[in-house]
Amino acid sequence: MSDEKTTDLQSHGRGPEGERLSWAQALTLFSEAPVPYLLLNSRGRVQEANAAACTLLGVGAEALRGRPVTRLLTPGTQGTFEWLLGQAEGVRGRVRAEGQLLHADGTVLDVLFDLAGPAPGSAPGPLRLVVTDITPYKEAHRSLLDQAATQDTQLQAGATRFRAAQQELEGVVTVVLRQLQLPVARAMNYLGLTRRALGESVPEEVARPLLQSERAVQQIIALLASVDRYLQMRRMRLGLRRVDLERVLREVLKHAQPVMEGRHVHVTHDPLPTVQGDSQALFVILDEYVANALKYSKGREIARIHVRVRETEGEYHIGVEDNGAGFNMRQKDRLFHLFGRLHPSRSYEGTGVGLVTVRRLCERFGGRVWAEGKPDQGATFWFAWPKSPTLLD
Known part of the structure; x- marks a missing residue:
């Protein structure tokens, strides 16, 4: 371990025996931590890496020591991490950002960085970096976005087909209305002419059906006019x-x-x-x-x-x-x-x-x-x- 870590441990004011015990406990906790954990110097170089971090990166601890963290990142994440280092210097507590790590086999991993510096007022010490692999969550998120985009495309296509079918139906109804108007108007005229030709002396058994037929045709004319107005309303700008x-x-x-x-x-x-x-x-x-x-x-x-x-x-x-x-x-x-x-x-x-x-x-x-x-x-x-x-x- 580096001198920086030793100085950090000695700042607790324990005796030599207590320091050795605390150091062993801290080293065990660090090494066996279930999450990837890196200790960095102020320039972002790796001082120590626990087993979980080595597994995540596919690189042994010896190969990682002294290596800049930025070399473990994709080019698009390097600037983000430099910003994170600058934030950790003067911010109390942790700073967080998302980025991408490069596994030794070239696989790109989506990760969440949690970087913390020494507590304010304490002796200088290493920066503590916890790396959380969020690749499965990112893949699920991307999959959901792809599904949403596919569904949106399908909905838009369905809406387009529906509008086309609706326009076709309205066109058919409009044509039917136009085709019906002339024969219905002729029927109305014919009934009127027939009633007038028969005169006032027409028997009740003839007059009543004629009158009922005329009213029925009038209702048809009114219905055609109403439906036509309704269609005009739907097309109204x-x-x-x-x-x-x-x-x-x-x-x-x-x-x-x-x-x-x-x-x-x-x-x-x-x-x-x-x-x-x-x-x-x-x-x-x-x-x-x-x-x-x-x-x-x-x-x-x-x-x-x-x-x-x-x-x-x-x-x-x-x-x-x-x-x-x-x-x-x-x-x-x-x-x-x-x-x-x-x-x-x-x-x-x-x-x-x-x-x-x-x-x-x-x-x-x-x-x-x-x-x-x-x-x-x-x-x-x-x-x-x-x-x-x-x-x-």
């Missing part, structure tokens, strides 16, 4: 800009004038905010809600529609309230699903697509939808719009 909801509501009410004609409809609203969003999307949302309110309040002598506004820290809640037929809250989960209807089509026209369109548009901006109602006491359909929306695909 949306953006984020300031949108005045007061102005949007005015446009919605102008669009609803043909439906309100000949009816007593009283529309009011709270002061509406200016939000970040897309004017086209917000028009569709309010248009569907107002159309829904007009439809289910048609049985009232005076239809009352009120647009409510509530504000939270992060959202605006916009609700369209009506005094119409209402609904049972136990059935509310069906409202915003495709073709989800709570009332029979013979009582209220509709396709069950409009509210789904609203939900999808709100979700694309990070919003949400819900409804509140009571049978025969009206309903309020709400959407929550984030104050700082994020446009999603």
Whole structure:
């Protein structure tokens, strides 16, 4: 052992016999330590190496003595170890860094260095270096990263295939819609011409089937229009800009004038905010809600529609309230699903697509939808719009 180690042991102030005993115990602990352990001088040269260190490096203790540790490292780790030596000189306790060792057979080992110098105020002594082989952990980590990268690639490929299939399906549906519109329109015209040709004196057993057929074709036309609008919404190019909801509501009410004609409809609203969003999307949302309110309040002598506004820290809640037929809250989960209807089509026209369109548009901006109602006491359909929306695909 070197003079530096002897000086370090003598600093405990023991007698000669006690020093020999302490030295033997220390040497045994050092040699038999289960972890690779090296003693270095201040320049990073090996003074002693225990059995575990020799096994790790594949080099005997005699061959290691006096050898710079940097020669046992890969080129990329040598600078890290020089930095570690500089840190150990002035830092209390251990300093730690990862690096790579070279085994005698050329194998590269991933290791963790724990380097400690003499305690502050104590006599000069060797630097103590503990080396932990973390190669299995690094290999497992790299394997996990490779698996994650492979899974990510597979997910991206799957998402690409899904988008392609979705676009193909939407294309097929669009073509079918276009192909159906003309024959359905012709059927509607034919039924109308037939009814008018038969005149008022047509027997009830003929008039009733004609009228039912005409209503059925009207429902088909409405369904085709709703599905077409839904597909247009999915392909809609949306953006984020300031949108005045007061102005949007005015446009919605102008669009609803043909439906309100000949009816007593009283529309009011709270002061509406200016939000970040897309004017086209917000028009569709309010248009569907107002159309829904007009439809289910048609049985009232005076239809009352009120647009409510509530504000939270992060959202605006916009609700369209009506005094119409209402609904049972136990059935509310069906409202915003495709073709989800709570009332029979013979009582209220509709396709069950409009509210789904609203939900999808709100979700694309990070919003949400819900409804509140009571049978025969009206309903309020709400959407929550984030104050700082994020446009999603």
